[in-house]
Amino acid sequence: xxxxRKELWMEVPSRRGYVNLTSEVEKAARSSGIREGLCLxxxxxxxxxxxxxxxxxxxxxxxxxxxxxxxxxKPHAQYDHNRTGEDNGDAHLKRSVMGxxxxxxxxxxxxxxxxxxxxxxxxxxxxxxxxxxxxIIGE
Numbered sequence: 001x002x003x004x005r006k007e008l009w010m011e012v013p014s015r016r017g018y019v020n021l022t023s024e025v026e027k028a029a030r031s032s033g034i035r036e037g038l039c040l041x042x043x044x045x046x047x048x049x050x051x052x053x054x055x056x057x058x059x060x061x062x063x064x065x066x067x068x069x070x071x072x073x074k075p076h077a078q079y080d081h082n083r084t085g086e087d088n089g090d091a092h093l094k095r096s097v098m099g100x101x102x103x104x105x106x107x108x109x110x111x112x113x114x115x116x117x118x119x120x121x122x123x124x125x126x127x128x129x130x131x132x133x134x135x136i137i138g139e
Contacts, residue, residue, distance in 0.1 A: 004032035037138015091124035
């Protein structure tokens with residue numbers, strides 16, 4: 001079995017945002033030389049997410065409103081976590097809802113995504129560099 005590893009670095013210029021990673025992950029799949037296997041895409045920070053959904057701006061605004069209702073950023077004092085001096089308790093909860101990683105099949109050297117499926121990085125506590133891991137295994 002072969003293995004391929006690549007890191008992507010993100011720096012979202014606002015506290016929250018979404019980045020479409022699909023083309024970068026597709027490039028990694030091609031570079032890996034793996035024809036049949038699995039591709040893991042993993043946010044390496046506990047206030048960020050990787051998820052699969054539609055690349056539609058209205059949906060992304062819906063995510064933002066929905067997540068803000070579930071775990072509003074302010075007031076910061078509502079989160080016990082923020083008593084440590086942090087202000088990102090909401091970001092940890094948002095990450096828990098949106099997920100840490102995705103796994104996509106690699107078939108005939110390409111990502112085996114369904115119609116409209118795209119891979120996204122979700123940032124919930126931005127303004128600094130963070131990593132995304134791409135790990136592909138197979139033959």
